[in-house]
Amino acid sequence: MCIDFLLFVHTYNFLTSYLPLVFNTTTEIRTGFFADGAKKIELTKGENLTLTADYNFLGNNKKLACSYPTLATSVKTGQSILVADGSLVLTVLSCHPSEGEVICRIENDCSIGERKNMVSFVCVRVCQVCLYNHCQYSYYT
Secondary structure (H helix, E strand, O other): OOOOHHOOOOOOOOOOOHHHHHHOOOOOOEEOOEHHHHHHHEEEEOOEEEEOOOOOOEOOOOEEEEEEEEEEHOOOOOOOEOOOOOOOEEEEEEOOOOOOOOEEEEOOOOOEEEOOEOOOOOOOEEEEEEEEOOEEEEEEE
């Protein structure tokens, strides 16, 4: 969670009692499906993995789809991405916004299934939207 969001909540303290609601209603960012009907893939520490914003792409152990369309403009080189509740840690090596792709280094051996969460971008401003009293508030987490 970034400090910007905490400052937002503090400034508009009427939301503090609804904080669990805010987090439960946000958009989920997920990995996509795998090629050849695979249910799991094995990822090896030290290898590169490409994340693509093309959610129709069927992934493998070299390239995965991501449901966040602006991923390549949201992360920066050196930042970490936690996948599957942190069981997979990726470090961003380079971003290619024109292709909608991010090249990452795999930091640990891991076996993951399809459609795993990628909500844990470490210190990255991800645009989310929540509804409160029939008004729409945009904020960044």
